[in-house]
Amino acid sequence: MAQLPVGFPHLTTKFVLQPAGDCRLSLNPLESVDSKRADKEELRVSEYAIEMKNITKTFPGVVANDKVTLQVRKQEIHALLGENGAGKSTLMSILFGSYIADSGEILLDGKPVEIKNPNVATSLGIGMVHQHFKLVQNFTVTENIVLGMEPVKGRVLDLKSASKRVAELSKQYGLQVDPDALIEDISVGQQQRVEILKTLYRNANIIIFDEPTAVLTPQEIDELMDILKALRAEGKTILLITHKLREIKEVSDRCTVLRRGTYIGTVDVADVSEQELAEMMVGRAVKFEIEKPEKTPGDVMLSLQHLEVKDENGAVKIKDLNLDIHDGEIVGVAGVDGNGQSELLGAITGLIPLSNGSIVLDGEPIEQLTIRERIEKGLGYIPEDRRRYGVVGEFTIAENSAIKSYYKSPYRKQFGILDFEAMKSGAEHLIDQFDIRSAEGPITKAGSLSGGNQQKVIVAREISLSPKVLVVAQPTRGLDVGAIEYIRKRIIDERMKGRAILLVSLELDEIMNLCDRIATISKGSIVAVNKQHEVTEREIGMMMAGSHKEAQA
Amino acid sequence: MKLSRERLIQSDGAVSVLVVILGFLVGTILVALVGKNPLNMYKAILQALSGYNIDNGKMNVRYIGETLNYSVPFILCGLSMGFANRVGLFNIGGEGQYIMGMTVAQMVALLGPQIQGLHWVLAIVCAVLVGSLWGGLVGVLKAKYEVSEVVSTIMLNYIALYLSRIISLQMPGATTYKTADFPETALITNDFFTKITNYSLLNNGIFMMIIAVIVFWFIMEKTSLGFGMRATGFNKEAARASGIPVVKSIALSMAIAGAFAGLAGGIIALGSFKYGRVLSGMDNYGFDGIAVALVGNSTALGTTLAGLLFGMLKNAQALMQGKQIPKEITFIIQGMIVIFIALRSALILYQQHLDKMKLQKEVGVK
Numbered sequence: 001m002a003q004l005p006v007g008f009p010h011l012t013t014k015f016v017l018q019p020a021g022d023c024r025l026s027l028n029p030l031e032s033v034d035s036k037r038a039d040k041e042e043l044r045v046s047e048y049a050i051e052m053k054n055i056t057k058t059f060p061g062v063v064a065n066d067k068v069t070l071q072v073r074k075q076e077i078h079a080l081l082g083e084n085g086a087g088k089s090t091l092m093s094i095l096f097g098s099y100i101a102d103s104g105e106i107l108l109d110g111k112p113v114e115i116k117n118p119n120v121a122t123s124l125g126i127g128m129v130h131q132h133f134k135l136v137q138n139f140t141v142t143e144n145i146v147l148g149m150e151p152v153k154g155r156v157l158d159l160k161s162a163s164k165r166v167a168e169l170s171k172q173y174g175l176q177v178d179p180d181a182l183i184e185d186i187s188v189g190q191q192q193r194v195e196i197l198k199t200l201y202r203n204a205n206i207i208i209f210d211e212p213t214a215v216l217t218p219q220e221i222d223e224l225m226d227i228l229k230a231l232r233a234e235g236k237t238i239l240l241i242t243h244k245l246r247e248i249k250e251v252s253d254r255c256t257v258l259r260r261g262t263y264i265g266t267v268d269v270a271d272v273s274e275q276e277l278a279e280m281m282v283g284r285a286v287k288f289e290i291e292k293p294e295k296t297p298g299d300v301m302l303s304l305q306h307l308e309v310k311d312e313n314g315a316v317k318i319k320d321l322n323l324d325i326h327d328g329e330i331v332g333v334a335g336v337d338g339n340g341q342s343e344l345l346g347a348i349t350g351l352i353p354l355s356n357g358s359i360v361l362d363g364e365p366i367e368q369l370t371i372r373e374r375i376e377k378g379l380g381y382i383p384e385d386r387r388r389y390g391v392v393g394e395f396t397i398a399e400n401s402a403i404k405s406y407y408k409s410p411y412r413k414q415f416g417i418l419d420f421e422a423m424k425s426g427a428e429h430l431i432d433q434f435d436i437r438s439a440e441g442p443i444t445k446a447g448s449l450s451g452g453n454q455q456k457v458i459v460a461r462e463i464s465l466s467p468k469v470l471v472v473a474q475p476t477r478g479l480d481v482g483a484i485e486y487i488r489k490r491i492i493d494e495r496m497k498g499r500a501i502l503l504v505s506l507e508l509d510e511i512m513n514l515c516d517r518i519a520t521i522s523k524g525s526i527v528a529v530n531k532q533h534e535v536t537e538r539e540i541g542m543m544m545a546g547s548h549k550e551a552q553a
Numbered sequence: 554m555k556l557s558r559e560r561l562i563q564s565d566g567a568v569s570v571l572v573v574i575l576g577f578l579v580g581t582i583l584v585a586l587v588g589k590n591p592l593n594m595y596k597a598i599l600q601a602l603s604g605y606n607i608d609n610g611k612m613n614v615r616y617i618g619e620t621l622n623y624s625v626p627f628i629l630c631g632l633s634m635g636f637a638n639r640v641g642l643f644n645i646g647g648e649g650q651y652i653m654g655m656t657v658a659q660m661v662a663l664l665g666p667q668i669q670g671l672h673w674v675l676a677i678v679c680a681v682l683v684g685s686l687w688g689g690l691v692g693v694l695k696a697k698y699e700v701s702e703v704v705s706t707i708m709l710n711y712i713a714l715y716l717s718r719i720i721s722l723q724m725p726g727a728t729t730y731k732t733a734d735f736p737e738t739a740l741i742t743n744d745f746f747t748k749i750t751n752y753s754l755l756n757n758g759i760f761m762m763i764i765a766v767i768v769f770w771f772i773m774e775k776t777s778l779g780f781g782m783r784a785t786g787f788n789k790e791a792a793r794a795s796g797i798p799v800v801k802s803i804a805l806s807m808a809i810a811g812a813f814a815g816l817a818g819g820i821i822a823l824g825s826f827k828y829g830r831v832l833s834g835m836d837n838y839g840f841d842g843i844a845v846a847l848v849g850n851s852t853a854l855g856t857t858l859a860g861l862l863f864g865m866l867k868n869a870q871a872l873m874q875g876k877q878i879p880k881e882i883t884f885i886i887q888g889m890i891v892i893f894i895a896l897r898s899a900l901i902l903y904q905q906h907l908d909k910m911k912l913q914k915e916v917g918v919k
Contacts, residue, residue, distance in 0.1 A: 058912045060905035102913055351794060372796030381794065389794040394787040403784060403795040407777045416776040 046110025049074040049206055049237040050095065055104035057090050064090035067104070068263045070256050072206075077228055077238040079248040079269070081281055082258035083480045084451075088241045091258070092208050095239075096128045097121040108206075127199025128208040131215070133191050137184045141177055141194050142166050145201050169200050174230045188336065189220035196227065207231065208239045213247060217336055218508065218541030225251050243281070245274040257281055282481045290513045292492055297516065298327030301362055301500035302348075302469045308356035309343040309524075317343040318524040321357070323502075325469065330491065330501040332515030333526075334508055336544050340524035341504050342384070345473050348502070349381045350374050351389075362468050375404055380467030382458055384474045384504075386451070390458040393447025397438060398427035400446045401461045426464075434460040435486070452483030459490055470494055473504045488514060508537055522546040565850040568900070572893035573848065573862065580886040589878050597872035601865050616868060618746065618753025622825070624864025625762045626651070629817035630842025631860050632769050633688070633810045635851035637702075639773060640806035641786035646691055646706025648839025649713035650811040652832065653687045654680035654818025656717040659829035662739035662822065663724050663732060672738035677761065677819045684815015685808040687713065692807025696800040702807065714835060721831040732829030741823045758820030765813055770853035772809070782806050814839055844891045863887065 052070040056063070065087045072078040082088045093099040095106065097115040105112050108124055115121050121128075135144050142163040151158045166179040175193040183191060192212060199207050209228075213221045228238055228251050240252060248255055248269060255272075257264040257280040264280050278286040302325040309318035318340045325331045335341055346352030348359060350371040359367045366374050375381075383389035391400045402411050402423045410422045427442035436456045438444035446454060455475065462470060472491060476484040491514065495501055505511050511518055512532075519529045520543040527543050584591040596607050604616040630647045637644035661676035687709060694700040726733025741757040773779040784792040785802040793799045817838060822829070845863055849855030866887065870880035 056913075058909050060908045061912070063912060349794065370796070370798070371793065372798065375796045383794060388788070388790050390791060392784050392788040392791050395784065399780070399784075403792075403797070406780050412777045416778055418775060418777050418780055 046107070047073060048107070049109065050239075051107040051110075052091065052095060053105050053107070055091060055094060055101045055106075057087075057094060057099060057101050063261050065094070065101070065258075066261045068258065068261070070263075071266065072237060072239060073254070074237055075232055075235055076253040077232055077240060077251050079240045079242060079252035079255040080258065081243065081245075081248060081255050081277060083243060083281060084478045085260070085480070086258040086281075087261040088258055089210065090261075092128070092210060092239065092241055095121070096126060096208060122202050122204070125203055125205040126208070127202060127204030127206070129192065129195045129199065129210065129212060131210045131212070133195050135183045135191055135194060138182060140180050140182055141186070141197075142179045144183060144194055145179075145198050149202070166197060166201065169197055173200065173227070173234060175227060187220075188215050189217070189223060192216070192220075192224065193227070196231075204236070206237045206239065208241070210241045211243075212240070213242070213244060214506075215337060217545050218537055219545060221247070245277050248277065249274055259283055278481075286481060287485065290488055290492070292514070293496065295328045295496060295516075297329035298498065300324045301327050302502065303360040304344075304348070304357070305360065306357040307344070307347055307354060307359070309340070309347050309352060310355045311343075316524065318347065321521075321525055323519055323526055323529070325500040325502050327500055328495055328498045329516040330495050330503055330514055331529075332511035332518045333502065333504040333521050334511045334518055334540050334544060335506075335521035337506050339521050339544075341473075341506075341521060343524070344521070345381075345384065345471060345504060348471055349379065375465070378466075378468030380462040380465060380470040382455075382462055382470070382472045382475055384477070386454050386458055387447075391446040391454055393445065395446055396427075396443045397431065397436065397446055397449075397457055398423040398442040400457055401427045401430055401464070404461065404465060430457075430460040430464060434490075436460065452479045452486075455479060455483065455487060459487060463490065463494060467499065469500045469502065471502045471504075474506065475503070476505075476507070476510060508540065512537055512540075520544055565852075566855065568897055569848050569850060569855060569859070569894070572890050572897075575893050576886045576890035579889045580882050583885060584878055584882055587879070593876040594869075594873055594878050594882065597869045597876055597878065598865065600872050601869035613751060614749065615751040615753040616872075618750030618755035620861070620865045620868040621759055622753060622755045622864075623867045624861045625758050625824075626817040626821055626836075626838040627841055627845050627863040627867075628762055628857050628860030629765055629813050629820070630838045631845030631849055631856040632765055632842075632853070633812075633814035633817070633839070633846075634842045635846035635849065635853075635856050636769060636773070636813065637688075637806055637810040638846055638851040639786045640782045640802055641789060642692075642695070642702050642803065642807065642810075644688070644691075644706060644807065644810050645703055645843065646688060646709050646811070646839070647814040647842045648835050648837065649706065649710035650684040650687045650814035651818040651821075651836065651839045652710070652713040652717050654684040654815030655822045655830075655836075656713075656720050656818070657683040657815075658819035658822040659732065659735075660720060660724065662735040663829055665739070667736045667738045669738050672736070673741050673823055676739055676823055677741075677816065680815045680819025680822070681812045682815070684818065685812035688811020688814070689804060689808030691811075692804035695807070696803040710835070710839070714832060717832050721829055724829050727829075727831060730831050730833065732831065734828045735823070739823055740827065741820065754825055756820075756824035758824045761816060761820060765816060766853050766857050769813070769856075773853070778802075778805070814842070817842075841887075844887060847894050848890055 048071050050070065050072040052068065054067045054069060055065050056067055057065040068087065068091055070091065080088045080091065090099060094101045095115065097117045097120050100116065106115060107113065113124060115124065136147065139147070142159055145166055146162045151162050163179045169175070170177055170179070175197055177186065177190050177193045177197070183194065196207065212224060216224060225247070228240070231238055242248060252269045254266055255269050255277065256266045257277070259281060304321060304323045307318050307321040308316065311317050321344065323331065333341060333344065343352055347354045350369065354367050357367070358365050361377050361379060364377065366377055366379070369377065387393065392403065395403070398420070405411060406418060411419055413419050424442040430436065431438065431441060434456045436453050438449060438453065446457060449457065475487050475491065479487065491501060491503070503511065503515055516532055517529055518532065518535060518540065519526045520540055521527070522544060523546060580594065581591040584594050600606050601616050601620050604614045605612050630651060633647040633650060634644050658676045658680040661679050665672050665675050691702050691705045691709065694705050695702045721727060721732060724732040743755070743757045746753070746755040773783065781792065781797045782802045784795070784797055785799045789799055821836070841863060845859045846856055849857070849859035866883040870883050873882065874880050
């Protein structure tokens with residue numbers, strides 16, 4: 001059990017039973033229930049809104065947080081920086097009550113608290129804006145905000161007064177959103193505002209933002225930054241979980257860095273450069289620039305002509321999409337998530353049926369071919385969701401490296417008998433060549449590898465098949481900086497070898513840096529194709545949001 | 554010590570052995586609870602296994618023969634379930650495939666050409682084919698139209714049962730429960746076995762079963778077909794994205810699964826009975842096969858061992874009744890074994906908890 005001050009458990013059990021809806025009535029339950037104990041504490045005015053001391057949290061096989069300390073001053077924007085798997089989310093989940101720490105203590109305004117579940121966190125004035133919104137699509141903004149603590153007049157739901165209060169809050173904090181609009185009708189940026197309003201409606205003084213910019217366009221990110229500043233000006237304390245340095249530099253006052261579950265340090269953001277922050281995060285010098293030698297593109301290798309894809313319900317997901325990719329160039333597809341990227345990838349690889357249009361690979365139409373036939377024609381694919389589409393977790397590295405070619409020589413011998421030794425030696429070769437780190441070499445189960453090494457297995461397999469066209473989706477998602485650098489370098493190497501590469505990524509940075517040409521996708525169509533240095537991130541952002549006409553005007 | 558425990562939980566084989574022991578333990582306790590001597594249960598089991606009657610010191614090899622003979626359909630139906638399971642399917646239709654195999658074998662036995670050496674072969678081949686057709690139908694429905702194999706196999710079990718009755722009632726000399734006797738040429742009795750096992754029903758079916766086990770192992774572990782099937786079973790999406798024809802894998806795996814169950818039906822028809830049966834209910838070998846495959850982890854060797862265990866328990870039933878132990882105890886033991894297998898995830902959770910505690914100690918949580 002967690003380390004607790006004596007006499008506290010009874011207090012928290014009370015909170016557990018208390019529904020979230022009651023929190024407005026008892027603003028600070030600590031004072032009412034634990035006044036005797038709090039006497040002494042109140043004398044000492046804490047400079048910190050939150051202190052998390054020596055927090056340790058373990059999961060089977062992993063120490064997610066190892067004696068981590070976090071001190072957040074009142075009314076500051078405090079960034080929590082770290083790579084994927086550094087323990088940021090775990091720490092915040094502990095603060096929000098989703099996890100219980102194994103040891104360590106949490107102090108709010110200098111008073112120790114035990115946050116057993118999110119309801120307790122809410123009643124203590126902690127709110128969280130999740131990365132993946134938790135909204136009911138066919139409810140209105142107001143209904144979503146009051147959900148779980150609906151105001152009543154007598155026995156009747158009183159949405160009018162709630163709607164009024166939502167309007168007030170949205171005015172006070174500059175969070176423009178129509179209280180009566182349905183969630184499904186408003187933009188992602190506005191949905192995020194609804195999530196923020198949800199926390200404010202519950203009187204949150206401390207608001208945790210979990211990777212809030214991941215789903216936003218550059219313009220929406222700018223607006224969010226303004227909102228964060230406005231919240232700070234209104235007296236809120238903000239905790240910002242992110243791995244994007246630029247955002248930290250832009251809005252944060254201080255920044256705490258975590259690396260592999262341990263506390264590295266807390267710095268005043270004004271005193272450090274992005275470079276220094278990156279080094280604290282990764283633990284070594286980091287190169288920001290991607291070295292990409294000049295290369296003149298050759299012939300068209302993959303041509304997408306008038307593609308149309310419908311989903312199971314017949315809704316058009318891709319409409320009249322045209323794009324050519326040449327030998328020796330990387331073409332990036334930039335866009336907000338859900339604008340047809342997955343459907344485009346599926347249509348090219350054959351995972352999703354095409355309802356109209358033509359896909360021409362090296363002069364041959366492939367849209368009627370099976371997935372295997374497309375692979376044989378020279379189509380390589382590094383999928384977005386590597387655990388789901390990229391590797392078979394229960395298969396070994398050897399089996400995974402051969403999974404696209406096992407039915408051919410040298411792996412298949414007479415009578416369909418497989419040569420597992422040949423697979424092993426083939427994998428051995430790839431392990432050397434691609435620096436795949438594994439416990440048992442070729443016979444290591446792919447599922448036991450780290451994300452970066454799984455991705456290396458996939459990249460190694462695809463490259464070893466010498467594809468003419470390589471389709472790459474989100475190749476660096478969830479990887480640490482070292483693996484990101486490596487994977488990007490390999491993609492550029494393939495370009496230098498004259499492969500045509502289609503890169504679909506939600507990380508605009510990645511697209512801007514890696515690609516020779518950038519195609520912006522919006523609502524299932526390519527709205528513009530620009531050369532690398534002839535377009536700014538801002539312009540792309542405008543086009544991503546679907547307003548390309550204004551951008552060009 | 555700690556390491557060995559971790560290995561134990563991670564190894565599928567060891568878990569199966571462990572749950573079998575636990576199943577027997579529960580059985581023992583139950584026998585004691587109903588006021589009988591558990592020792593008698595083990596005496597019966599010993600006799601079923603070795604033919605040795607410890608009470609009177611007499612040896613009768615027939616029991617060994619019967620245990621082996623009982624095991625044959627369990628193993629084959631286990632292979633049927635196991636094969637589909639390895640491709641990620643749940644074949645509850647073993648029973649229907651078994652019934653169809655049995656029915657067709659009876660039909661060929663009664664109506665086929667009475668040529669020595671060909672007659673029974675033809676009957677067995679037809680049983681295998683119709684079993685694989687019955688299973689393959691489910692596979693095609695699943696692969697092409699995404700019809701849940703669980704639902705379609707259950708329904709096909711009933712269709713098989715009543716279809717079997719309709720067909721068998723048309724056979725020569727059919728009464729409400731049996732047909733005319735099979736001609737000698739249709740039987741798969743083995744005179745040598747009959748002699749050395751003191752007139753047990755052990756027959757040539759055991760050779761066919763052994764061949765089936767080898768075929769299962771060879772296809773699954775050694776061939777390119779099996780590679781694609783295993784990939785489909787572990788991760789269908791990744792297999793598909795890698796170009797593996799998963800639709801074909803699924804349809805084909807159900808057909809092969811059906812072939813094993815159909816073979817079981819053929820062997821029972823020609824080996825254990827000398828006449829065709831008009832079924833009034835199911836024989837349940839197909840369902841027991843699910844448990845056999847579960848205990849055997851859907852591998853060739855594991856399923857064989859689990860099938861032998863189930864065959865032995867079935868053979869021990871009569872012996873136990875002779876010693877005033879209710880034969881239902883064997884069903885309880887089988888049931889407990891399946892429950893304990895299902896509880897395996899609990900063992901893994903327990904292991905994770907222990908790992909976590911260990912880790913906490915290392916990083917110094919107080």
